Amino acid sequence: MEENTENTVKTAPEYPLPPIRILHLARTGDRAYTATADKYGQVKWNGKSLVAVKGRGLWDIPPVKMELLRQCLEKYDFLNLDKNDLGPYESFGAVCDPDFGSCIITVIFANGTRKTINHNMMDESMPKKLFQLESRIETILGIRKWAGRPPMME
Numbered sequence: 601m602e603e604n605t606e607n608t609v610k611t612a613p614e615y616p617l618p619p620i621r622i623l624h625l626a627r628t629g630d631r632a633y634t635a636t637a638d639k640y641g642q643v644k645w646n647g648k649s650l651v652a653v654k655g656r657g658l659w660d661i662p663p664v665k666m667e668l669l670r671q672c673l674e675k676y677d678f679l680n681l682d683k684n685d686l687g688p689y690e691s692f693g694a695v696c697d698p699d700f701g702s703c704i705i706t707v708i709f710a711n712g713t714r715k716t717i718n719h720n721m722m723d724e725s726m727p728k729k730l731f732q733l734e735s736r737i738e739t740i741l742g743i744r745k746w747a748g749r750p751p752m753m754e
Contacts, residue, residue, distance in 0.1 A: 617674045620666060622708040625737055627747070629701025629721065635743045639710070641666050645746050652748030661742060669740050673707060676733040679715055703734045 619639065626634040632648040645657035673679075701721040708714045719730055738744055 617670055617679065617709065618713070619710040620670050620673075620707060621710050622706075623669060623737070623741075624704075624706040625734070625741070625743075626704045627701060628704070631701065631747070633743075633747055635738075635741055635746075637661065637666070637669070637741055639666065643741050643743070645743060647746060651746065653746045657746060659742065661740070665740050669737065672733065672736050672740065676729050676736075678705075678707065678717075678733065679713070681717060681727075681730065705734065705737065 620637070621639050622636065624634065624636045626632075631650040633651050634644075634646045634648075636644045641661040641663060643659050643661060645653070645659075647654045647657070703719045703721065704716065705719075706714070706716040717730070719726060719734065738747065
């Protein structure tokens with residue numbers, strides 16, 4: 601008897617990721633900023649250079665977005681990304697040339713598990729899913745309008 605896979609319900613992983621305690625995203629290079637979200641959904645922004653909003657900002661995102669972040673990390677298998685996935689560098693935590701951009705994501709989960717990925721934007725061997733993860737995090741946190749494009753220089 602053949603199994604009908606078309607109507608099969610996909611179940612959640614047996615061990616889903618725990619809730620997020622802290623998520624920190626930093627962009628370096630020409631366009632530089634940091635954004636940190638805590639477990640309560642409070643997002644702290646610090647725009648440093650070539651961003652639409654320089655300086656500090658603070659806003660809240662609802663609990664449903666914090667859960668969406670957790671699900672996003674799970675979907676992109678954040679905890680299992682390792683240096684084999686992230687290219688030929690000795691360590692994905694290696695310091696990048698400051699002239700080239702990088703995206704650094706650090707997540708601390710409620711159970712104390714911590715993971716940092718330092719993505720050198722000049723490394724073309726990086727998996728597409730890492731770019732997608734970074735973009736998705738920025739969207740969920742609501743920082744795109746803050747990062748945006750800087751005002752025209754006079």
